[in-house]
Amino acid sequence: xxxxxxxxxxxxxxxxxxxxxxxxxxxxxxxxxxxxxxxxxxxxxxxxxxxxxxxxxxxxxxxxxxxxxxxxxxxxxxxxxxxxxxxx
Amino acid sequence: xxxxxxxxxxxxxxxxxxxxxxxxxxxxxxxxxxxxxxxxxxxxxxxxxxxxxxxxxxxxxxxxxxxxxxxxxxxxxxxxxxxxxxxxxxxxxxxxxxxxxxxxxxxxxxxxxxxxxxxxxxxxxxxxxxxxxxxxxxxxxxxxxxxxxxxxxxxxxxx
Amino acid sequence: xxxxxxxxxxxxxxxxxxxxxxxxxxxxxxxxxxxxxxxxxxxxxxxxxxxxxxxxxxxxxxxxxxxxxxxxxxxxxxxxxxxxxxxxxxxxxxxxxxxxxxxxxxxxxxxxxxxxxxxxxxxxxx
Numbered sequence: 364x365x366x367x368x369x370x371x372x373x374x375x376x377x378x379x380x381x382x383x384x385x386x387x388x389x390x391x392x393x394x395x396x397x398x399x400x401x402x403x404x405x406x407x408x409x410x411x412x413x414x415x416x417x418x419x420x421x422x423x424x425x426x427x428x429x430x431x432x433x434x435x436x437x438x439x440x441x442x443x444x445x446x447x448x449x450x451x
Numbered sequence: 452x453x454x455x456x457x458x459x460x461x462x463x464x465x466x467x468x469x470x471x472x473x474x475x476x477x478x479x480x481x482x483x484x485x486x487x488x489x490x491x492x493x494x495x496x497x498x499x500x501x502x503x504x505x506x507x508x509x510x511x512x513x514x515x516x517x518x519x520x521x522x523x524x525x526x527x528x529x530x531x532x533x534x535x536x537x538x539x540x541x542x543x544x545x546x547x548x549x550x551x552x553x554x555x556x557x558x559x560x561x562x563x564x565x566x567x568x569x570x571x572x573x574x575x576x577x578x579x580x581x582x583x584x585x586x587x588x589x590x591x592x593x594x595x596x597x598x599x600x601x602x603x604x605x606x607x608x609x610x
Numbered sequence: 611x612x613x614x615x616x617x618x619x620x621x622x623x624x625x626x627x628x629x630x631x632x633x634x635x636x637x638x639x640x641x642x643x644x645x646x647x648x649x650x651x652x653x654x655x656x657x658x659x660x661x662x663x664x665x666x667x668x669x670x671x672x673x674x675x676x677x678x679x680x681x682x683x684x685x686x687x688x689x690x691x692x693x694x695x696x697x698x699x700x701x702x703x704x705x706x707x708x709x710x711x712x713x714x715x716x717x718x719x720x721x722x723x724x725x726x727x728x729x730x731x732x733x734x735x736x
Contacts, residue, residue, distance in 0.1 A: 366616055366619075367619065370619050370620070370623055373623050374623055374626065376627075377623075377626050377627055377629075377630040378630075380630035380631060380633060380634045381630055381633060383634055384633045384634060384642070390639065390696070390701050391699075392639050392692055392695065392696035392699070392701055393639050393642065395692060396633060396639065396642050396643060396646055396692070397633060399646055399688065399692075400629060400630065400633055400646050400650060403626075403629075403646070403650045403651075403653075403654055404626055404630075404650075406654050406677075406681070407622060407626055407653060407654045407657045410654070410657045410658050410660075410661050410674070410677075411619065411657055411661075413661055414615070414619070414660065414661055414664055419665060419667075419669075419670050419673075422661060422670065422673050422674060422677070423673065425658070425677055426673060426676070426677045426680070429677055429680055429681050429684075430680070432688075433680075433684040433687075433688055436688040436691065436692060437687075437688060437691050439692075440688070440691035440692045440694070440695040441691075441695070443692075443695040443696065443698075443699050444694070444695035444698050444699065446699070472668055473666075473667065473668055474666060474667060474668040474671045474672075475666075476668075477668050520648065520651065520652050520655075520682075521652065523648045524625050524628070524648050524649045524652040524653075527628060527629075527632060527644055527645055527648050527649045528624075528625070528628040528649065530632075531628050531631050531632040531635060531636075531645065531649075532628070532631070536635065536636075536637075538636075538637075538641060540638070540640060540641055540703060540704065541709040541710065542640075542703065542709065542710045543709065559686065559690060560683065560686040560687070561686075562686075563647050563648075563685075563686030563689055563690065564647070564648060564651070564682070564685075564686055567644070569640065569643055569644055569647060569689060569690075569693065570686070570690055571640075571690065571693045571694055571697060572690070572693075572694045572697070583640045583643075583644075583693065583703075585641060585644050587709060590709055
């Protein structure tokens with residue numbers, strides 16, 4: 364196993380932390396923070412895989428994912444703002 | 452802005468002439484183009500000439516911004532890894548001096564990326580920026596450090 | 611050159627781990643956002659720089675640095691939008707929070723005043 368493959372696996376190990384926050388909450392914004400971290404780690408994974416595989420096309424995956432993650436977070440923030448007070 | 456377009460065009464022309472399309476060669480072409488335009492700066496109108504003063508200031512600004520990001524991440528790392536988390540969160544009102552959209556956006560982004568602070572919202576009349584701090588020992592000290600370290604740098608670049 | 615790539619990748623993974631642990635350990639939403647907006651941004655940024663250094667090619671470097679610039683510019687905006695929405699929807703800062711100068715400054719219609727204003731009397735026609 365090369366160094367970069369090991370790095371890829373190490374990066375995968377951060378995902379359980381984010382998933383924990385996504386599942387546990389306790390509020391919806393907390394879940395959005397977890398989701399945001401998952402997509403950020405995915406961007407890093409795509410970029411790192413571009414190194415491991417030697418296919419620079421994966422860099423485009425990282426770019427598209429970053430664009431999408433930003434819009435998703437903004438949309439969720441808008442939703443949270445306008446649905447009013449709620450405990451969940 | 453026009454000077455910048457000229458500069459990029461010159462760099463591309465340099466790559467065409469030298470027949471080597473690599474990053475290093477683009478940077479060489481950009482540097483040579485900048486030097487040429489700087490020698491010919493009196494040919495540009497005063498608004499385009501801002502490019503040359505900005506060209507000195509902007510790299511400093513970006514370098515400072517990157518350094519602040521590294522510092523703040525290290526501070527978060529220290530707080531996260533210490534067994535008893537010693538944090539003292541608080542929300543502070545920061546009176547804004549910056550006026551235009553660009554200035555406020557830049558300042559708010561920088562505040563989020565710098566140690567211990569996160570911008571939450573701007574008041575509707577643009578007078579106050581509300582900042583969440585992670586290590587608020589003294590609200591006045593937070594306001595002062597933002598004013599001295601960040602707002603001055605932002606205003607230097609935009610004005 | 612390869613050593614530099616390895617150092618950058620290691621640094622990126624370290625900061626992403628910090629962000630992940632911070633998101634689990636921090637006491638409330640606002641402190642968690644400190645972890646994701648700073649440490650995670652730096653972590654992804656270091657890995658993208660590592661890609662640019664590894665290939666050392668104009669088209670790759672341009673794409674990597676454009677992605678990096680986009681992330682650095684948007685991460686604070688996303689944190690700001692989320693923090694504001696959370697505060698408006700009533701997420702309380704944790705008990706350790708030492709001072710809250712934002713409390714009572716939001717109006718019913720989500721306008722934010724720079725000085726504290728008493729909420730207006732309810733409209734009798736409603």
